[in-house]
Amino acid sequence: MDSIPLSSQFVALAVLLVLSGFFSMAETAMMASNRYRLKAAAQGGSRGAQHALDLLAQTDKLLGVILLFNNLVNAAAATLTGVIVIGLFGEGELTLAIGTLLITFLILVFSEITPKVVGAGYANSIAPVVAFVLKPLLKVFYPVIWSVNLLVSGILRITRLNPGDQEEGHALSADELRALMTESGHFIPAAHRRILINLFELEDVTVEDVMTPRNQIEAIDLEQPLPDIQHQIATSHHGRVPVYVGELDRVLGVLPQRRVVSALSAGELDKDEIRALLTKPYFVPSATPLYSQLQFFQENRQRLALVVNEYGEVEGLVTLEDIIEEIVGKFTTGQPGSALSLTWADGSVIVDGSRSLRELNGKLGLNLPLQGPKTLNGLLLDHLQDIPESGLSVRIDNVTMEILHTEDRMVRSVRLFKPVDETKR
Template structure:
């Protein structure tokens, strides 16, 4: 080494530091890269991404080849630094001390910290590139890496440590997927992201949360006069209408509107004709999760179900459209006379019906009203006050201030809500 010019030795040291930095950056980039994005790139035809995926599938061998070269290079750099220090400062403890401090500083700055920061910051871009270098190295030096890993495996057996399955570490739970969707940013449009998040929440939402309440169901009572029934059918905006006799709990069936058009036009529609056109009613428990209900609709080839409680009493009605709206949001079109879209006015208030769903109010107004009890605003107010309030009464539930505008028939008909500071 003494015969080699000092400039050549310094150049060799710089090369060693660059190579060490490359392997440090490669290690960080490969470990920090998004494996799902790499798999997507591999499926899209990227050879670098495909090589990176293959390397990450054998992490022990990947780390083996990286650390093998990294440690060899660092050891060579330390030795070369000692030789240079002796030439510059002479032999002695002072020269070795200076050399040790110098190489430690150079490795930390140029071979460890800086490359690792770069690798972590641009992991997804760097990983497919360095894979072209690491894959051939692993093939050539596979015997050496295999031997080293053999000792590592033996040491793990002695210490009774069992590394987890690599595939398990790459799988995501429902909560992790939900967080991934929430933080996807500009990669997924906001509307699509909202739909995906709603899908994850279907297991936590029951048909009771989205059903039309009993008192709002449009149904036909066969005990009513024929003229009343005919007028109700003629003016109905629903494709299927439940038919009962005397009491809604005595449901006879569901009347498809398209089947009665011709009879109604000819003036031949009567109670007996209606009975003959009814289809069998379909009942579901109120606690059925929406995800399960979609499957039930598909298996039973139904689009409408009557929701019953534990006593068999009809609590409401749920349709396939109700579940779809829970996923994609309310449709822009609605029935004539339906309520307008919810939204805060300029003065920070909004007037809503007492029968509005709490889930709908939370979603559209950015509120945090409790959902573990009553499902409607009317029910929430009555439960909170434990009494039927009079018009003009003001109350605060959670952080939401509200004013009762109108009470009728033992129900809160309309409420003015005041926007809280943390509302979206």
């Protein structure tokens, strides 16, 4: 080393620090890169991304080749620094201390912190590039890397440490996928993002949450006079209508409206004809998860189901359209008046008492309790333990409510006031 000019030694030290920084940056970039984005780039034809994925599939060998060269370069840099310091200041304990502090500072700043910050900040861009260097190095020095990893595996077995399956460690849970969708930003349009997030939430929603309540079901009672039944069929805006005798719990079947149009127009429709046209009713428990119900509809080729409780009593009605609306949002078609908008106007909004609490929470950004009653009317009756009078105000979970109209033992309309903390934002 004494024959090598001092300037050349400084150049060699700088090269070693750069190489050490490269391997540090490569390690951080490879481990911090988004594997799903790399897969998408590889499918688009990026060879660097494919090389990066190949290396990440064998993490132990990837880390082996990086750390092998990183430690070799750092050791060489430390040795060269000692030679330079001794050449400048002579031998001695103070000289060695100065050399140790100097190389520690240089490696820390130029070979560790700075490269790792850059690697973490631009991981997805750097990983495909450094993969072109790391993959050939791994092939050339594979016997050395294999020997080192064999020793490491033996140590892990002795200490009974098991890193586990690498692929399982990178699998995403449902909550992680939901968070990924939420934070996807401009990569996924907002409308598509809402649909994907709604799909994840189907398992937490039951048919009871989206069904049409019993008192709002449009059904035909065969005990009514025939002219009344014919008028109800002619004016119905539903494609399928349940038919019962006396009370809704005695359902005979479901009447497809299209089958009775011709008979009704010809004036030949009677009760026996209605019975003959009925299809078998389809019943589901109220606690059925919405995702399972969607599968049941598909497997049973059904589009409408009557929701029953544990006693077999009809609680409501759910359709395939209800489930689809839960995923993609409300349609503009359907029952007149059912698509009224839910938006704050001057800090308040008037809503129908039959509105679903889930819908109010989603549209108005509220946090009304979902355990228990499913509608606003049910929540008020449960909270007050009485049928309230018009003009009464109540506060539930930071939401002030003014009861505007009560009729037939039900709260028909309510004015909701935007929570104070939401108004201040």
